[in-house]
Amino acid sequence: MLFDPRRALGRGGSSDVTSDSIWAPLFQRLKTTTGAADQDLQALAALPIALRNYRENQTVLRDGEQPSECCLIADGFCVRSKTIADGRRQILSIHIPGDLPNLQNLHYGTVDHDLVALSDCTLGFVGHRALKDLIRERPGVADLFWRDTLVDAAISREWIVNVGQRSTYNRLTHLIVELRERLRLVGRVIDNTFAIPLTQEQLGEAMGVTSVHTNRILRDLRVDGVLELQRGTVRILNEHKLQELAQFDGRYLHLSPLS
Amino acid sequence: MLFDPRRALGRGGSSDVTSDSIWAPLFQRLKTTTGAADQDLQALAALPIALRNYRENQTVLRDGEQPSECCLIADGFCVRSKTIADGRRQILSIHIPGDLPNLQNLHYGTVDHDLVALSDCTLGFVGHRALKDLIRERPGVADLFWRDTLVDAAISREWIVNVGQRSTYNRLTHLIVELRERLRLVGRVIDNTFAIPLTQEQLGEAMGVTSVHTNRILRDLRVDGVLELQRGTVRILNEHKLQELAQFDGRYLHLSPLS
DNA sequence: CGGCCAGTTGACCCCAATCAAGGATCGTGG
DNA sequence: CCACGATCCTTGATTGGGGTCAACTGGCCG
Structure with missing residues (x-):
């Protein structure tokens, strides 16, 4: 197999994601940014997860939906976006492998924006029930997830600064x-x-x-x-x-x- | 005492906030927006809380600080803001009675923006230790708080749309x-x-x-x-x-x- | 080969920044 | 009570960044 820079950079190919590597980017990030306990990560890796592939431009979550699963980006890029009445659209965040772009739906049912695949993507889906059980059982996992959503919020705030103030x-x-x-x-x-x-x-x-x-x-x-x-x-x-x-x-x- | 619309609208006076009413706006909001259990709210109300008054324009939290408490707005208005290198400033969110504007510091130590009182304010401060203990003891409280930070994030996202797309x-x-x-x-x-x-x-x-x-x-x-x-x-x-x-x-x- | 979509560039125009000058309101001290 | 300085509000004149419209290019794919 020839070297394909787009693959190496995580842009495209989704077919070679094995169940071993689904969690790899998330774990890699958590290990450097938090003091994640190995047991917590192992418990995560033991969760039942459904892999699904999405094509470029395919909508993963639509504004107004009530998903029963949270998704993990195993490979590829997604964006959150909102479209207002006159058709103008704003991209709210860019999501990369290891991101959990709709953890918030664990706590409120309805998504208030779209989630769209920018490139061909491999996403893993975990049911809310399993996640909630794990969170109750392992407070450390709850902390990891909560923190993740808080950093996501901090990124949104910086995005406001970017759009509002910078040239x-x-x-x-x-x-x-x-x-x-x-x-x-x-x-x-x-x-x-x-x-x-x-x-x-x-x-x-x-x-x-x-x-x-x-x-x-x-x-x-x-x-x-x-x-x-x-x-x-x-x-x-x-x-x-x-x-x-x-x-x-x-x-x-x-x-x-x-x- | 004459009717003072500024007081009735929660703008000004902070001196008449009693320890009974500190939690009132938060509880009022939680009761309508979530299915908060009474026991969880009672446990919250039992937390040791330190009241402090701030004057208009006074900084509550400064970018870079590492607070050991979270604050609850009992009365008055605050804003989050960020100032960039060239001195331009962006207001990120407006906070009102019942808001918990720095819950995020439970999970990461450093505040990444300023929190400033817009009007004379009464704020209640609860130590991280007490909050973390309560969260471990009562998962329902953790859910309330986590959800609160998630709605805060949703508001930030809409703020991006507002600044980025609307006339x-x-x-x-x-x-x-x-x-x-x-x-x-x-x-x-x-x-x-x-x-x-x-x-x-x-x-x-x-x-x-x-x-x-x-x-x-x-x-x-x-x-x-x-x-x-x-x-x-x-x-x-x-x-x-x-x-x-x-x-x-x-x-x-x-x-x-x-x- | 042809169609399509992303990218590219020019011409023109308009929304909002900048600069500048007054006016209103309010707290403070004489 | 009035004078004052400070802060905020208000409005005009001018400038400029970015939108809009339109045409053209180039790569990709059926």
Whole structure:
């Protein structure tokens, strides 16, 4: 099998996800960001989980649904999005392998946004019943999950800052650096290159600007030698300039157990 | 004692909060939005809680701090905000009586934003130790709190939509309607009039626009007969127009136990 | 080969920022 | 009681960032 960078970067292929590796990205992240106990992780890995594959652009959860399962992204990328009355759409968050994008439905029934696969994805589904039982049995697991949703909330807050205050030029770099830091945690950054499988239209929807303007920002970033984005892959050209533009302070990601 | 609308609307006075009423707004909200068990609420009310008063504009929590307590807003208004390198500030959320704005610090130590009193406030502080013990002892309390942080996150997501996609005219009305719905839950709306003790500068920081522009939007809303905002108090003039502008779909507030 | 969708660029326009100058309100001290 | 300074509100003039519209390119796939 030839080296396929898109596979290595976790963009595409979903067929080679084995039941062993479903939990791998989540566990990898939890181990570095929390003091997760091995027993808790083992208990998680013992949960019954149903694998399902989704195609690019397929909707995983629709606004208004009442799912009876929570999903774990084993491979691929998803986004949360909301569409308002006039048809304009906002992307709320980007989700990567190891993320649990609808844990909140354990506590309230209805999803209040869409969850859409950006790339071909492999998702694992665990029933609420099993999760609730495990949480009661193992408070440590409850803590892990609760914390996860809290970091998710912290990321949303930073997203508000990004959309509300930063210039679009800074905004895009901030978004990219955040994604890189999160991808790093699950081993999806190779050689300062990583996947960001959004079209320019979708990047615009994440930033609150049009695709036309996104295109111009990307051109500027390319011309200025900061980074290149081609076919869903980012390559950083000048780390120093990138940092300067993004003004990224990663504390809100709470990457270590004590922060 | 004369009728003081600012007091009735929960804007100002903090001196008359008794230890009986500290928990009242939180309990009122939990009772309508969740199926909170009375025993769980009683256990909460039995927690040792330290009352502290804050003046308008006083900082309650500073970005980077590591608090050892969580706070409950007994009376008054606070905001979360973040300031970026160039000095621009974004208000992330508005907090009202009954809110628990830093529950997240139970799970990660460092606050990643500021918490500032908008008006004179009475806050109750409960130590992390006591909260963690209670949560272990009573899973029902853990569920209440976890759910609370999840609704907080849902509100942040809607805030992203507001800042990213809605026209500023719609944006302000949406913000106002959301606040009204939340204030209604804790009995702080009287006669379609309620407190929103933000300066126009702060409203601008909440919406990602300047105070000058906020002023013009408010003028338009007044001229169009939609609503009036004077000295921190909103009066709705035309509910129909307001609804039309705000396009408010309150599902994300998850106001009933099953939603 | 042809259709389709993402990306690219130019021309034009409008919403909101910026800059600037007054006006209203309020707490404080003479 | 009035003078004051501070803060917030208000409005006009000007500028600029980003939206809109439109045309064209290029890669991919049936």
